[in-house]
């Protein structure tokens with residue numbers, strides 16, 4: 245079974261985010277890393293291909309400046325190869341444009357199953373998996389906390405408001421996974437060395453059969469009209485516990501008349 | 504532009520309309536024009552009265568059968584729109600099903616979807632407001648191009664208020680053939696047992712984090728929540744560690760809560776946690792690190808050990824009852 249895993253490469257989330265003053269979008273300069281949320285998809289893909297007794301994991305990523313650092317991490321985990329879409333025309337792409345690019349790249353790999361995260365750490369639109377599925381004309385199951393593949397079907401436990409649903413869909417399908425789905429492995433030294441020579445196929449927007457005005461700023465059909473600081477919540481009273489802080493809490497709750 | 508018709512994607516479970524839907528209907532009313540609901544389910548009659556009360560004059564009902572709503576409901580919406588019944592705006596909750604339907608509709612109609620909204624206005628342009636960087640920056644985005652405009656909103660962004668309307672008229676609409684896309688099948692639903700108020704509806708929420716030190720220490724959070732007739736919550740750190748189920752998680756990828764009182768015990772206050780609870784009227788934090796970011800939003804901050812403060816608090820509350 246061949247699996248495509250969407251692997252987003254993002255700025256280090258530990259560094260404070262910044263908006264570009266001109267374009268008013270997130271700055272994505274410098275080195276990018278594999279979005280932690282996608283490590284679950286990579287691990288799941290590797291395990292499912294393994295269980296199926298054959299097949300491989302292909303990564304699909306859209307990133308600026310031919311970035312591969314994050315892809316190398318996922319390749320080191322065990323993915324076989326990657327398709328990277330990098331093109332200046334993609335700057336300013338919204339979720340739908342990104343979905344068009346990813347869907348076109350996925351088609352090249354002809355997978356049985358596509359895995360994404362439920363949402364990315366830096367963009368978190370959360371609508372991309374459904375958009376990709378619609379563009380491919382495939383079924384989708386979002387918010388998977390458990391996946392099994394058998395008899396040409398994916399059987400998924402889908403997180404819900406009240407618990408979870410047992411849902412199945414025929415392959416090919418797209419499934420978005422939550423952090424609970426598997427425990428990602430750490431790349432081994434051997435894996436890291438091997439990753440350096442694994443193929444990364446870099447393509448442009450035109451190679452995917454998309455026109456420049458379907459992506460980037462022209463494709464987004466939206467405009468950022470204002471950016472402003474939010475009103476800050478102020479810190480209140482701070483007490484050091486000297487063995488009696490619970491009394492201050494009780495007092496506070498009494499003042500609020502909740503006890 | 505003046506909005507002439509707004510659709511709200513309506514969600515319900517066992518005949519009870521979701522709070523997010525009531526919030527969106529209330530907001531939709533304030534934008535002017537006609538408000539209509541679009542529901543994916545066979546029991547539209549059961550929800551029509553509540554939807555009407557909150558402002559929907561009609562409820563379009565598409566029955567997805569035992570498939571997930573994403574593909575069939577989006578296809579039913581698109582069929583209406585292509586048939587000439589076109590709203591200017593379609594509002595969704597940033598929820599499990601809301602994201603699926605909105606995402607599919609956006610691709611089907613080839614229209615952008617603005618996500619994670621916390622407010623919307625329609626004075627001239629239709630603009631959606633977002634909070635980024637853990638809520639410290641507000642960004643306003645306007646739709647360009649042709650409507651319908653698709654937007655998703657985070658729960659608790661708007662208050663839900665009845666508008667005094669009668670039951671919404673139920674209009675059954677067909678689900679067109681969705682081919683492979685619609686071939687999902689829900690085999691079984693598992694509902695996790697829980698007692699007490701729901702996390703996102705509780706007046707008091709008591710959340711625990713990694714500072715509790717061990718899974719079994721979460722019991723004191725549950726006990727405290729129960730004594731205060733509130734709901735227990737959690738940071739993602741202890742959900743990922745498997746101490747409590749995902750349904751307890753407060754924050755960017757969990758629930759947004761706006762209780763009267765939020766008590767954070769052993770939680771550092773990462774931005775992704777803060778966005779889920781900063782809207783609480785009153786915040787109490789207990790953390791042994793006086794520099795923990797949670798204190799910057801706390802009305803009452805206790806610098807101390809949760810293993811000392813919380814048991815004493817429980818004892819004191821027990822003594823009162």
Ligand SMILES: Cc1cc2nc3c(=O)[nH]c(=O)nc-3n(C[C@H](O)[C@H](O)[C@H](O)COP(=O)(O)OP(=O)(O)OC[C@H]3O[C@@H](n4cnc5c(N)ncnc54)[C@H](O)[C@@H]3O)c2cc1C
Pocket residue numbers: 257364365366711712713714715716737738739740741752753754755756757758768769770771772773774775776779789790791792795807808809810
């Ligand atoms: C994309 C993304 C989405 C996320 N979504 C969420 C989300 O929805 N919700 C969420 O909560 N997080 C979310 N996170 C994770 C978030 O960044 C933090 O990692 C997480 O909130 C930390 O949980 P914590 O405060 O329990 O743990 P820590 O950050 O480890 O903090 C533990 C705190 O306990 C204190 N402490 C330790 N011992 C004691 C003691 N004995 N007494 C008192 N205090 C003590 C410490 O001083 C520390 O401040 C997300 C992260 C990402 C990247």
Ligand SMILES: Nc1ncnc2c1ncn2[C@@H]1O[C@H](COP(=O)(O)O)[C@@H](O)[C@H]1O
Pocket residue numbers: 250251252253281282304305306307339342346359360361362363364365367368369370371372373
């Ligand atoms: N540029 C990208 N390259 C590869 N995968 C992506 C990209 N953007 C989003 N994805 C995938 O889609 C998921 C949802 O993204 P988002 O809609 O931004 O929350 C992510 O978690 C990734 O798995």
